Amino acid sequence: MLSRVADTIYWLARYMERTQAMLQVIRIHYQASQDSPYDFSWRPVLYSYGHLSAEELTATEGDTARVLAHLILDKHNDASAYNNVLQARENARSAQDHITRDVWQCLNDYYHAIRSEEIAQQIRYGDPMSGIDALMRHGLVFTGAVQNTMPRDEGYGYLTMGGLLERALQTTDVLRLRWASAPTPSSNSLDAPELRYLLQSLFGHELYLKTYRGNFNPDSVLQFVLHNSHFAHSLSSCLNRLSWYFERLRADSLPESYERLEFMVGRLANHVKYSSVEAARPDQLNEFLLETRRELLDIAVAFGKYYFGRS
Template sequence: MLSRVADAIYWMNRYIERADNYARFLDVNFNLSLDLPPDISEQWQPLVATTGDWELYKSLHSKPVKNKVIYFLGFDENNPNSILNTITSARENARSVRPDITKEIWQQINNLYYLVKDEKEKKRWQKNDPRSFFNEIKKGCQLLNGIFDTTLSRNEGWHFGKIGQLIERADKTSRVLDVKYHMLLPKLEEVGSPFDLIQWTALLKSVSAFDMYRKQYGKLTPFHISEFLILDDAFPRSILYCLDKAEKSLNVITGSTTGYSNKAEKQIGILKSQLEYADINDIFKTGLHEYLDNFQVKLNETSSAIFDTFFSIENALSIS
């Protein structure tokens, strides 16, 4: 497969996963704002911080208020990571590899593109409850993921798409967990309070983990929630699960059965192994924020290694 095609499919899936996550974050935070006690201010700034776009937001807006944050994360053309721009980018990547994907995939990406474009033009989200739009984006992205899995052969293109999706998912799970623990609870006396539990519940719902977590642990505790989202090997949005599946797809592409054959396999193998042998007690002793911050740095290095190995100009002749 040409590296240009692999790169486009990889980023098509990363962008769709990013749009899905942003819709999740916005939906849950909007619901949270309705449930907050009257003496608690709405917390929209941490939501922007979750996406990593806080500096850009500050350069465009004076305060993190609801309507401005929804516009910034949903429709702002100045934000390269807004839902509008990520779906547009996914569509452009899909267009560039139209012969390598199915008609069903192309049609669903088009549906998502016109959905968000129509919502921006008509500005319905300013007048009505925006949650219906967030739900449409989530359902549209989930439908696209299902179409991707059920209409493509398990060839290199499919595996590159899954790697893109899983790397993005691991990144967003780490960010939402980091922001909750590091930014949303400034006062020690609030730990375990009803407000604290509301926020942890919102965090789990933002990654569709609430039901599976309650089945496994029952009681909501920061310790077990962190363990579930970082180290669980069966939940499809946990960090360990994402890296494990991404590594398996990478091994299929390269044909490796043991060890590693390139920089990308080495980086993702090291990172996954560190998670496999991690203990949540040790993570909390060293500091959850510090651990997640270090993980995000290493995940960025893994993403760079994937680019250098498969998509850079030097490797643009072919992947196989």
């Protein structure tokens, strides 16, 4: 496969994974705003996805309708869901010979949905949850099309690795975004809303309830998000599967390029596996997450350099 095509497919997956992750964060944050309207701020989410100046952020954070439109629909916000879907569609257009017709059709439908007047009206003036849910269903259909129609060839490997790398980054960012408001480890309440919102933001609430019988203990939540091998969004799960798919590239890789990436991915997977961070030490957790994020970005840069021909 040409490096240009591999790069295009890899970024297609990253944009789609990023879109689904940010829509879920926005969805749960909006839900939290309805539960606690007097003790709520959009500032953390705008920091992550808003790309606003300090003055613009202050002027925007208190207006929920304006925030949602900026994060989801704004064509001038490079990080908006609209621009992520647009970029994914353009990448798919460039690689149509290497993806199935169903995958292309899903992306095209998603693009037309997110720019439709109906979705815009729901998000700006109606029921934002319905509009967000409608968009997220398009993301689920895309994932189903990839899983059920794409051949398990080299292109599928790059598509999957792009999604897994982005998912690991999003898990790291969501954990940093929400953990600042989590209760201290001495809180053993079965109804800890901050921890519930964190798990819901990562699509892990239901599995956590089944695993821990509904006990919202900060240390258990932290271990679940970092290490649970059955949780598709845990850091360990993402890195282990990234390593597995990367190993399949060995035969089609230059030995030096493969060895460099193999070392970086393996080192980070072991770093996460053997980490001993505790909920009682938020400074240690924040340092661990920042270091993990830096290493994930280093892996992304190395992919670009050694596999996609980017300097």
